[in-house]
Amino acid sequence: MNIQDELKESSKFEKIIVIGVGTVATNCAKLLKEKNLDLLFIESRNDNSAFAKNFCEKNNIEYVQLDKEALTNFFLNLDQNTLIISVSNRYLFPASILSKSNIKVINYHGALLPKYPGRNAEAWAIYSNDTTAGITWHYVVEVVDAGAIITQKAIAITTKTTSFSLLRIFSKIAFEAFSEIIDNVLLDEVTAIQQHNTERQSINYSWQKPNNGQLDLGWNSEQLSAFLRAMDYGPLEVLGLPFVLYQNVKYEFSNYKIAEECSSSNDTNVKLENNELVVIVNGFKITLSNLKVIE
Numbered sequence: 001m002n003i004q005d006e007l008k009e010s011s012k013f014e015k016i017i018v019i020g021v022g023t024v025a026t027n028c029a030k031l032l033k034e035k036n037l038d039l040l041f042i043e044s045r046n047d048n049s050a051f052a053k054n055f056c057e058k059n060n061i062e063y064v065q066l067d068k069e070a071l072t073n074f075f076l077n078l079d080q081n082t083l084i085i086s087v088s089n090r091y092l093f094p095a096s097i098l099s100k101s102n103i104k105v106i107n108y109h110g111a112l113l114p115k116y117p118g119r120n121a122e123a124w125a126i127y128s129n130d131t132t133a134g135i136t137w138h139y140v141v142e143v144v145d146a147g148a149i150i151t152q153k154a155i156a157i158t159t160k161t162t163s164f165s166l167l168r169i170f171s172k173i174a175f176e177a178f179s180e181i182i183d184n185v186l187l188d189e190v191t192a193i194q195q196h197n198t199e200r201q202s203i204n205y206s207w208q209k210p211n212n213g214q215l216d217l218g219w220n221s222e223q224l225s226a227f228l229r230a231m232d233y234g235p236l237e238v239l240g241l242p243f244v245l246y247q248n249v250k251y252e253f254s255n256y257k258i259a260e261e262c263s264s265s266n267d268t269n270v271k272l273e274n275n276e277l278v279v280i281v282n283g284f285k286i287t288l289s290n291l292k293v294i295e
Contacts, residue, residue, distance in 0.1 A: 008036055012188040013083040013104075017042055019071075020087035024108060026055045027175045028085055031182065033061055042066060042074075044091050072096075078103060083186065086140060087174075095142045105140035106185060108178070110170045112136060112152055114195045117145035118204035120238060122166040126157060127210040127230035129222065133157050133166060135174045137181060139192060144203055148192035151181050159225060164234035215244040217270055221282035228256045228286070244288060246270065246277060253277070254290040261285045 018029045019042040032039050040062045043052050056063035066074060068091060075084075075097045086093075086107040093105055111121030112134040125133040134154035139147035153173040157166070184190050210230050219227070231242045243252045261283050268281040277288040 014080040020089035025087035162232040221284035
C-alpha cells in the first residue's frame, strides 16, 4: 500500500468537497485528486465560470453547479463523513449544516484573522497602512470568519503593494499552507486555535469601500498612496473606480501614478491639466489620469 492509499484508508472523511472559484480552489482540488480521494467540486451559480468546469473535466474531477437552495438541500442530505473545503466561496453555511456531526468545513480567508473578517480584506489591510498581511485557514462556524484557526501565513506590505498584487501572493501562500495542513485535517489531527472575540473586528461587506471610494485631497502622501493601492485591483476592478472631488466637480479616474519629487515642502499643491489631476504633497507627485466627470 502506497502513502496515498494509506492516507485514504486512514482519513476520517469518506467524501471531500471543494466549493468555490479561482486558482486556489482548483489547485486544492488537484492536490486532493492526486491523493486519490473521493472528490467533488461544487460551484455556486452565483460564481459561474467556465474555468472551474473546464479544469474539472481536464483533471477527471466530478463537477456540479448548484444554486443556493440546491446547495443547502444537497449538504443537508449528506450522510457520509464529509470534509468541505471552502475557497473564495460566497455561499454561507447555515447552522443546520454546520451542526451536522458528519460534516466539517474549513475555509480560506485572505487576512490574518481575527483582523478583517468579511470581504476584500486585502484592500482594508493596505488602506489601514498595515505593514503585514496574510492568509488564514480556519474551521467554519455560524459566525462569519470566526472559527478556530488551523494555520496562518504572513507577508510584508510595502509602499508598492496593491490589492491586485496582494491577491496574487495570497494565492501562492494559501495553497502552500493548504498543502502543509491537509493531511492532518483529513486525519482530524489538527490543533486549532480559537479566536478571541475581544480581538475581532467588524465584518467588511462587499459593498463597502475605503472612504466610500473617495480620494481626499486633504490626506498626506502616505494615506493617498494607501488609498490608491487599496482600490487598485487591476483588471478585476473589485471595488469599482475611485473618485475625487476638485473645485466642486466630481471626477472618476482609472489610472494613477505615484512618484517622488525633489521638493521637500509639506504644502499641498493641486492642479488640473490635460485631463490629469496632479497632487504634489510631502515630496511626492501623485497623478490621477483618465478623468471622467460624474454626478
